[in-house]
Amino acid sequence: MWDVLSDVSSWQDWWPGLSYSRRDGDHAQLVVRSPLGYRLRFTLALLASDPPEDARFGVAGDLRGIGHFTGVPDGDGTRVQIVWCVVTRRRLVGLLRPVARWAHGAVMRAGEKGLRTAIAHRG
Template identity: 35%
Template sequence: MHSYLFHTVWLLPATPTRCWQELVTLGSWEHWWPALAKESWPASPLDTGSELWLGVRSPLGYRLRVQLTVQRIVPESSLSVSGSGDLSGSGDAQFLEINEGNTTDSGPHTELRINWSVQTTKPWMNFLAPLAAPGFRWAHNALMRDGERRFRKWLREHPAASVSS
């Protein structure tokens, strides 16, 4: 298996509560982020031990399936998960309110910090890793940049949570 560490920071034009609601409670991301698909999602709100399956479509054309298990959850603040499937490892997300003076837009803002420490489990990915790892890193970063761009647009165009899961 080949290991990867990813650190992503999104700057979002909404409060941590709103960002949490859209991403975790409502899961509106399936409407604005076409690279991700809910394959299995609990009917009740996420809690420690909740399991969900995500499908991920890479900008390079390959697909991954990942089962996430919630390890720790602090509503409207942070989430830690373990992953299995095509990627094995752990990740966390922190929703931090940032000072209005630190942004170029007025109003409340959130800094969303996303960290992943994963290993690929697909044999072809591990075989190609010595040459393809930079491409896999590029694909992850491109997918996350696209997610941030689309989420910022969604938050601006949908001033109140209006999507049910």
């Protein structure tokens, strides 16, 4: 799983909501397409990592804040926990907050499904 998640440049291959992903050292540039039609552009900056179990990153751009990924062995697989503490700098997204939450959930569910498929194919 870690090999799939650490290959940021290929995220848009398996994550339908992501229209652009590029890694440059400890930074990744991402563009997310919302089901509501807007795009969010932001950068992830790796702050710390302990492969294959932990990564912490800062977020800047249309979103700003911090994120934390933890992979925990669970039976024959791994349970992934993502903590995402961000706010938007986009006024439109702020105005659409109730619907934007739904859009975020839709993008994340699509990402989870794509991640499961990507891991199964590398398996």
